Amino acid sequence: xxxxxxxxxxxxxxxxxxxxxxxxxxxxxxxxxxxxxxxxxxxxxxxxxxxxxxxxxxxxxxxxxxxxxxxxxxxxxxxxxxxxxxxxxxxxxxxxxxxxxxxxxxxxxxxxxxxxxxxxxxxxxxxxxxxxxxxxxxxxxxxxxxxxxxxxxxxxxxxxxxxxxxxxxxxxxxxxxxxxxxxxxxxxxxxxxxxxxxxxxxxxxxxxxxxxxxxxxxxxxxxxxxxxxxxxxxxxxxxxxxxxxxxxxxxxxxxxxxxxxxxxxxxxxxxxxxxxxxxxxxxxxxxxxxxxxxxxxxxxxxxxxxxxxxxxxxxxxxxxxxxxxxxxxxxxxxxxxxxxxxxxxxxxxxxxxxxxxxxxxxxxxxxxxxxxxxxxxxxxxxxxxxxxxxxxxxxxxxxxxxxxxxxxxxxxxxxxxxxxxxxxxxxxxxxxxxxxxxxxxxxxxxxxxxxxxxxxxxxxxxxxxxxxxxxxxxxxxxxxxxxxxxxxxxxxxxxxxxxxxxxxxxxxxxxxxxxxxxxxxxxxxxxxxxxxxxxxxxxxxxxxxxxxxxx
Amino acid sequence: xxxxxxxxxxxxxxxxxxxxxxxxxxxxxxxxxxxxxxxxxxxxxxxxxxxxxxxxxxxxxxxxxxxxxxxxxxxxxxxxxxxxxxxxxxxxxxxxxxxxxxxxxxxxxxxxxxxxxxxxxxxxxxxxxxxxxxxxxxxxxxxxxxxxxxxxxxxxxxxxxxxxxxxxxxxxxxxxxxxxxxxxxxxxxxxxxxxxxxxxxxxxxxxxxxxxxxxxxxxxxxxxxxxx
Numbered sequence: 001x002x003x004x005x006x007x008x009x010x011x012x013x014x015x016x017x018x019x020x021x022x023x024x025x026x027x028x029x030x031x032x033x034x035x036x037x038x039x040x041x042x043x044x045x046x047x048x049x050x051x052x053x054x055x056x057x058x059x060x061x062x063x064x065x066x067x068x069x070x071x072x073x074x075x076x077x078x079x080x081x082x083x084x085x086x087x088x089x090x091x092x093x094x095x096x097x098x099x100x101x102x103x104x105x106x107x108x109x110x111x112x113x114x115x116x117x118x119x120x121x122x123x124x125x126x127x128x129x130x131x132x133x134x135x136x137x138x139x140x141x142x143x144x145x146x147x148x149x150x151x152x153x154x155x156x157x158x159x160x161x162x163x164x165x166x167x168x169x170x171x172x173x174x175x176x177x178x179x180x181x182x183x184x185x186x187x188x189x190x191x192x193x194x195x196x197x198x199x200x201x202x203x204x205x206x207x208x209x210x211x212x213x214x215x216x217x218x219x220x221x222x223x224x225x226x227x228x229x230x231x232x233x234x235x236x237x238x239x240x241x242x243x244x245x246x247x248x249x250x251x252x253x254x255x256x257x258x259x260x261x262x263x264x265x266x267x268x269x270x271x272x273x274x275x276x277x278x279x280x281x282x283x284x285x286x287x288x289x290x291x292x293x294x295x296x297x298x299x300x301x302x303x304x305x306x307x308x309x310x311x312x313x314x315x316x317x318x319x320x321x322x323x324x325x326x327x328x329x330x331x332x333x334x335x336x337x338x339x340x341x342x343x344x345x346x347x348x349x350x351x352x353x354x355x356x357x358x359x360x361x362x363x364x365x366x367x368x369x370x371x372x373x374x375x376x377x378x379x380x381x382x383x384x385x386x387x388x389x390x391x392x393x394x395x396x397x398x399x400x401x402x403x404x405x406x407x408x409x410x411x412x413x414x415x416x417x418x419x420x421x422x423x424x425x426x427x428x429x430x431x432x433x434x435x436x437x438x439x440x441x442x443x444x445x446x447x448x449x450x451x452x453x454x455x456x457x458x459x460x461x462x463x464x465x466x467x468x469x470x471x472x473x474x475x476x477x478x479x480x481x482x483x484x485x486x487x488x489x490x491x492x493x494x495x496x497x498x499x500x501x502x503x504x505x506x507x508x509x510x511x512x513x514x515x516x517x518x519x520x521x522x523x524x525x526x527x528x529x530x531x532x533x534x535x536x537x538x539x540x541x542x543x544x545x546x547x548x549x550x551x
Numbered sequence: 552x553x554x555x556x557x558x559x560x561x562x563x564x565x566x567x568x569x570x571x572x573x574x575x576x577x578x579x580x581x582x583x584x585x586x587x588x589x590x591x592x593x594x595x596x597x598x599x600x601x602x603x604x605x606x607x608x609x610x611x612x613x614x615x616x617x618x619x620x621x622x623x624x625x626x627x628x629x630x631x632x633x634x635x636x637x638x639x640x641x642x643x644x645x646x647x648x649x650x651x652x653x654x655x656x657x658x659x660x661x662x663x664x665x666x667x668x669x670x671x672x673x674x675x676x677x678x679x680x681x682x683x684x685x686x687x688x689x690x691x692x693x694x695x696x697x698x699x700x701x702x703x704x705x706x707x708x709x710x711x712x713x714x715x716x717x718x719x720x721x722x723x724x725x726x727x728x729x730x731x732x733x734x735x736x737x738x739x740x741x742x743x744x745x746x747x748x749x750x751x752x753x754x755x756x757x758x759x760x761x762x763x764x765x766x767x768x769x770x771x772x773x774x775x776x777x778x779x
Contacts, residue, residue, distance in 0.1 A: 040727045053703075053710030054726035055734065062715045062724070069727070312717075329714060334595050334615060484694065484714075484721035486596045487585075488634070491641035494719040495668055502670075515668065522637040525610045525630055526598045533609065 004041055008034055013049055021052050022345075024060055024327030028067055029308055033137030037068040052327065063329040063483075065120075065311030066134075066276045073108045073115035075135040075144055078277070080128070082121040082238040082477060083423065083470045084388035084459055090129035094118055097143065114144065120313065120477055121238035121427075122277050125388035125459075126154050126395045132277060139279055150280035153245045157398030158411065159374065161382050162358050165250040166396070170284055173291040176252040181361030182297060185260045193264040194220060197360065199368035201380040206232055206316070206353030207428065207454045208530070209443050212360075215350055218340030219265040222348035227267040229258050229302075230325075230344060230351040233274040233281065234309055234316040237426035238477060239457035242384040243354035245396045247281050250358070251288035255297070255304065257357030260364055261350050262302040270304035271344070273321050276311045313481035317529050318343075318351045320483065331485045332529035353455075355384055375401035379442035383453075389423075389460040390416040399441075406437040408458065417462030421545075425454025427474045428534035430541035431467075452537070468549060471539055472500040478535040489532025492523040496536060503550070513550045517543065556622040565618035571602060572613040575626065582626055583635065583657050586695040587614045588745055591705045594696055599638055599657070603628040610634055632661065639663035644671035645719075647690045650749030654693070676722060681730035684738045686757045689722055691750035698723060698742035698751060711736035 012030040016023030027046045031038050038046075038061055047057040061067045079085075079094045094105060097116045103109045105118050124130035124141070133140045141148040155167035165171035185193045198213030219227060231254060235243040247254060258270045274281050285306050293299045307325050309315050315324045319333035322344045343349020359381060363371045372380040379401035385408060388394045392413015399408060405422065409415060421431045429452050432439070439449045446453050461467060479493040499516045502508050520536030520543075527533045543550050552567040558580060565574045575582050585597035593614045601610035605623035610631060625631065639658050643665035648654050658665060676689040702709050711734040715724030725734045743751045758768050 043727070053713075053735070055710055055713035055724075058715065058724065058726045059713035063717050065717075334612075479718060482718035484716070484718040485594070486598050487638050487642065487694075488598050490694070490719055490721065491638075491645050495641055495644070495671065498668070498671055509669065518633060518637045519641070521630075522634045522641075526601045526634040526638070528596060528598065 004035070004039065006041075006045060009042060009045055010049075013046060017049050020050055021327035022325060023050050024052055024057065025064075025307065025310060025324065028061060029137075029310065032067060036074055036136055037071050039069075043069070050327075056328075059329055060327065063312060064276070064309070067310050071108060071112070074113050075133055076115045076117060077143060078117050078119035078122060078132045078134070080120070080122045080124065080130040080132075081118045081473065082427075083473055084121075084125040084239055084394075085128040085130050086470070086473055087389050087461070087465065088128040093129050093131070119277075120480060121236065121240075123235055123241045123244050123275070124151050125239055125241055125386060127151055128388060128394070141280075150248060150284075151244070153249050154393075154395030155245060155249075155398075156393065156395055156411065157382075158403070159382055159398055159400055161362055161374070161398065162246065162253070162355065162384060163250075163396065163398045165253065166245055167249065170248060170288075171250050171252065173252055173288070173295060176250065179252070179256045179259065179292075179295075179297050179361065181364035182256050182259045182263070184364050185263055190220060190264045190266065193260065193364070196368050197264070197363060200359075200363040200371045201368075201378070202356065202359050202363060202371075203379070203443060204353055205355035205359075205383070205455070207237065207425070207452075209453070212352060212356055215340060215352070216261060216264050218338070219267075219343075219348045219350045222341040224341070224348045226269055226347060227265055228344045228347060228349040229261045229265070229267045229270040230318075230321065230349060231258055231270065231272045231357055232316060232318065232321060232351050232353050233272050233278070234321055235278070235354065235455070236275050236313040236316050237428060237455045237457060238474070239386055239388055239423065239426045239459045240455045241386050242396055242456055244278055244281065246354050246358055246384075248284055251285055252292065253358045253361060254354055255288055255292050257352075257360035258304060259292075259297055259302060260360050261352065261357065265348070265350055267350070268302055270302065271325060272304060272306045273315070273325060274306060274308050275315070276309040279308060282306055282308060312483075313477075314483045314529075314531055317531060320529070321351065322349070329483070331483050332531070334528065355456075376440075376442050376444070378444045383441065383456055385441070385456045385458050387412045387458045387460070390462040390465070391458075391460040392416060401442045402440050404438050404440050405432060405458070408441065409437075409460065415460055415462060417464060419460070420463040420465060421461045421467060423459040423461070423470070423538065424457065425452035425537075426457040426459075427477050428452070428530070428537055429454045429457060430537055431545055433545060467542065467546075468500070468504050471542055472497070472504050474538050475500045475535075478531070482531065482535070486526075486528035486532060488523045489527045489529075489535060492519045492527075492532065493535050495519045496523075496539065500539070508550075513543075516550070554618055554620045556618055556620065556624065558624045559626055569618050570614060571611075571616050571618055571624060572600060574618050575613065580626055582613050583660075584614060585654065585693060585747065586697070588695075588697050591697050591700045591745065597638070597693070597695060599635055601631060601634055602626045603631050636661045636663045640665065640667035642693060644668040645674050646693050646748070647673075647688075648748065650691060651693070651747060653747060674719070679730075680754075680757075682732050682736070682738070682754075684740065684754055685743050686752050686754055687723075687731075688750050688752065691748045692723060693748050693750075694721055694723070695747060697745040697747070701741040701745055702736075706741050707737065707739050709735050709737050709739070712742070
């Protein structure tokens with residue numbers, strides 16, 4: 001241990017020292033980039049530099065799956081085993097890779113070269129089975145040997161508002177053009193900007209569908225300084241990859257949205273919180289932010305920083321995300337108070353999803369009335385859908401709200417085989433069947449049908465698939481990702497896995513049906529945050545659709 | 552200023568700013584709590600105190616939700632009872648509750664079945680006996696967080712302990728699992744004082760339970776071990 005070269009560590013973390021505790025995740029990333037893992041003396045050095053208690057530093061390292069406090073292979077191969085990839089043989093891929101390198105999952109090879117890990121959704125569902133390889137501060141899409149450092153975008157749609165620049169590589173500022181929406185906003189009062197966004201009827205695209213204008217109004221009215229705009233780029237809902245495509249191909253569309261939000265609420269600082277599995281977004285965003293600064297859109301009272309997560313689905317929950325930026329374990333906070341008044345660093349904050357922010361410049365540039373020309377009265381505009389699984393052309397699809405599930409599947413080349421079910425909304429979603437094919441995909445129609453739109457996941461399962469296995473995998477996902485704070489979710493996600501294992505292994509017990517329901521409803525009713533409240537959603541929907549499986 | 556609200560069908564009066572839990576205490580309505588402690592910041596994490604509030608989609612934790620005028624609260628509705636019972640049953644399948652009399656009493660009261668979850672994987676951790684003042688038996692830990700809170704800003708500002716792991720595998724832990732004497736612990740004993748389940752126990756109590764006499768314990772001279 002003593003021969004660790006601390007001088008290179010100091011150099012790597014020097015820039016984060018002024019940030020104090022909020023520099024903890026960046027410093028840990030930098031250290032791991034240097035050494036491949038974070039040893040005790042390195043953690044101690046970081047603690048001293050940032051003035052964070054030792055036990056807290058350890059607590060943070062332990063919370064995030066992508067931080068290693070014991071040696072990992074020089075390259076770590078993350079194989080996604082969540083449903084969309086499982087349909088494409090990811091478990092077999094894990095076995096093959098393990099055999100190739102003579103290791104078991106999670107084990108470091110004898111030469112210290114490689115670790116193969118089963119991974120939760122990598123947000124590469126249209127490229128299933130997805131593999132992501134990391135090595136120090138480098139990464140590759142695919143197994144070792146791949147030269148690819150970012151995933152290709154596969155974009156379709158009957159209309160191209162949000163995806164107008166997507167599918168042809170990253171649009172730089174020259175291709176994106178001037179920030180016309182922002183320029184228009186500057187000619188209006190902040191109140192008028194908020195009124196325009198409210199008039200557009202824009203609803204949050206991260207899953208909760210909260211009216212964006214109302215959120216902005218709350219933060220604009222809140223007392224406190226500074227105010228923050230956070231772009232929630234922790235896209236981790238299994239089956240979701242839309243935000244990755246938007247930022248990879250069209251970062252300026254989102255940065256412009258953040259600038260407009262900042263003007264509307266009077267924010268001086270913004271953050272991109274990028275999920276740890278999307279490090280390839282960081283250089284793209286850095287370049288785009290530099291272009292925006294050079295053009296004068298940023299740096300005049302508002303600027304944006306990037307923070308990289310480290311493998312924790314819960315950090316997509318807005319208050320857990322704040323905790324993570326603040327350098328803590330990603331525990332969700334109790335609400336109220338809400339982020340609009342007590343957000344990042346306890347200050348008034350607007351936090352919006354990537355896709356939500358991408359809508360904003362369109363609304364400002366064209367006006368709310370023109371924006372409402374697509375979609376329905378209660379769900380105006382267009383929506384991004386992430387199609388994966390047994391469908392002809394998996395990929396990102398843009399369509400106006402109101403398209404039916406049948407039309408969407410047809411646009412994507414139809415179902416491969418005979419349709420059994422569609423998982424809508426991701427792991428936190430619910431199953432639709434052939435009976436739901438003519439449901440219009442809008443917030444109101446889906447609510448009436450008892451289905452979630454969530455983040456726009458449309459994961460297709462044909463009739464050859466064993467959905468019980470998919471349910472078990474979803475349950476394992478939540479057990480892996482529960483933060484452990486509140487009892488219903490901490491223990492309920494574990495009990496749910498144990499019961500579903502019996503279902504899959506043919507050891508179903510007489511009272512398991514009632515057990516599974518009690519666990520599911522207790523999580524739904526009593527959990528502290530949205531993760532626990534939706535951790536049984538897919539299971540409960542399957543129990544309602546196919547009660548015979550659970551007899 | 553006082554507020555009027557309905558609780559279990561009867562009219563009750565609350566002071567402005569009181570939580571629902573505060574209100575119940577004045578009226579003899581019993582709401583169970585596990586993580587709540589008057590000396591620590593409430594985190595509303597055990598969720599055993601949840602109640603049903605009319606107009607709210609989700610059950611609400613009584614320990615932090617403030618009473619509001621005309622609120623209609625059910626403290627023992629069917630949904631509330633199912634949540635409390637299931638939480639207790641899951642806890643019994645996870646943790647050794649043998650020295651948690653309050654929780655055992657709740658299990659009786661809510662007719663929770665401690666054997667409800669067969670083949671459940673309990674959270675077993677070997678006993679940590681690494682210092683002269685207290686013994687840590689985390690198989691008995693319900694993760695109420697009180698020890699971590701009093702070790703930090705709620706009392707002592709010592710920061711000797713935090714969490715390790717995540718989710719079901721969460722544990723209370725020190726920096727890289729160091730023994731307590733090597734941490735910043737000042738042996739104030741506050742963590743032991745707020746532990747509700749015997750997961751933290753004074754060393755002397757543990758030795759007495761092992762059958763030692765006080766005189767023998769003194770001869771062990773445990774109090775003069777290395778303290779760094």
